Amino acid sequence: MKQIVITKYGDPDVLKIQERKDPQPSAEEVLIKVKAIGVNFADILARKGLYPDAPKPPCVVGYEVSGTVESAGPGVDASIVGQSVVALTRFNGYSDRVCVPEKAVFTIPESLDFEHAAAIPLNYLTAYQLLYVMGGLKKGESVLIHNAGGGVGLAALDISLHLEATTYGTSSVGKHSFLMERGLNYPIDYRNQDFLSSIMNLTGGKGVEMVLDPIGGNNWKKSYKALRPTGRLGLFGVSTVTDSTMGRVFQFIKLIAQTPRYNPLRLMNANKGVFGVNLGHMWNERDKISGWMQEILKGVEKGWVRPHVDRTFRFEQAGKAHRYIEARKNIGKIVLVTGG
Numbered sequence: 001m002k003q004i005v006i007t008k009y010g011d012p013d014v015l016k017i018q019e020r021k022d023p024q025p026s027a028e029e030v031l032i033k034v035k036a037i038g039v040n041f042a043d044i045l046a047r048k049g050l051y052p053d054a055p056k057p058p059c060v061v062g063y064e065v066s067g068t069v070e071s072a073g074p075g076v077d078a079s080i081v082g083q084s085v086v087a088l089t090r091f092n093g094y095s096d097r098v099c100v101p102e103k104a105v106f107t108i109p110e111s112l113d114f115e116h117a118a119a120i121p122l123n124y125l126t127a128y129q130l131l132y133v134m135g136g137l138k139k140g141e142s143v144l145i146h147n148a149g150g151g152v153g154l155a156a157l158d159i160s161l162h163l164e165a166t167t168y169g170t171s172s173v174g175k176h177s178f179l180m181e182r183g184l185n186y187p188i189d190y191r192n193q194d195f196l197s198s199i200m201n202l203t204g205g206k207g208v209e210m211v212l213d214p215i216g217g218n219n220w221k222k223s224y225k226a227l228r229p230t231g232r233l234g235l236f237g238v239s240t241v242t243d244s245t246m247g248r249v250f251q252f253i254k255l256i257a258q259t260p261r262y263n264p265l266r267l268m269n270a271n272k273g274v275f276g277v278n279l280g281h282m283w284n285e286r287d288k289i290s291g292w293m294q295e296i297l298k299g300v301e302k303g304w305v306r307p308h309v310d311r312t313f314r315f316e317q318a319g320k321a322h323r324y325i326e327a328r329k330n331i332g333k334i335v336l337v338t339g340g
């Protein structure tokens, strides 16, 4: 089999295709012949050495694939062989063949091709956990979605619209018309405007009931201020670490220095909540993930889950795909296709 290996920390040129022995599924696993691979921001952080959860190089990242089941371990019902599936992979997704526990594998709804199926798991599960499971967003409430044009951002928009919330979203201005066509009520050009002032103006000084913030640092402080009483702030990323030209250690020190501390008494008196989501730390909660994924796949059939693939790149163009995302060109998902 072929894998895209992060050979060392560095720019996209450190990604190299290497041949490996074909993997064999263990008792509870299936072997997937991969057709499409979802590329995530976390893969870029891993390549740069800014993602502490990732394995050390040389390593293979990748959290999600779609493809056909080629074989199954002895503990798995053999009728799954030949099915078109989408799967969560804990790393190793940048491969043309991968073994995955059966519990992390889901049948693809008929309406989806492999590329769109691979665009679903990480983005929609994260947004679902943030908004639905932990944030409890309700009809008539309002939500500010940062990075609204990114993969998680578009998934969060779909879910918020489904829950009949009013949606505010920050993104670069070139993505606004697309976002409004998708149903976003109020786009905010956060690069040229102060998003906190914008949100306060738009809400008559009240603020919103939920903010989803994957930026980190000072942004988290401002997002907290954008909450009205009963508001909840969902923290789920630190994209800001990629902005700096400083070394890795200084980037982390700066991040820690900028990270707010939340005082329980102040939270109580402000009637606000703060919580965190890291899907990468949910692997031991397979039953929960599986239940959420079933709901999301039902949403595909009902039409409220609308994965958007901005571009596909060939397997051997993984470096180009990373560059495209780093240049912030993508709206929604970038997918690698194996051609297999």
Ligand SMILES: NC(=O)c1ccc[n+]([C@@H]2O[C@H](COP(=O)([O-])OP(=O)(O)OC[C@H]3O[C@@H](n4cnc5c(N)ncnc54)[C@H](OP(=O)(O)O)[C@@H]3O)[C@@H](O)[C@H]2O)c1
Binding pocket: 040, 041, 042, 122, 123, 126, 147, 148, 149, 150, 151, 152, 153, 170, 171, 172, 175, 214, 215, 236, 237, 238, 239, 240, 241, 242, 243, 277, 278, 279, 280, 325, 327, 328, 329, 330, 332, 333
């Ligand atoms: N905790 C979790 O479980 C989890 C799961 C998935 C993702 N995440 C996090 O969520 C964030 C977004 O992920 P994604 O896959 O949706 O990303 P994505 O699709 O690659 O979106 C990236 C977009 O974010 C915006 N952005 C804002 N600040 C940025 C910065 N400092 N550097 C680069 N881009 C920035 C840019 O849009 P504009 O053009 O609008 O500026 C960029 O196009 C990342 O921080 C990721 O690590 C966390």
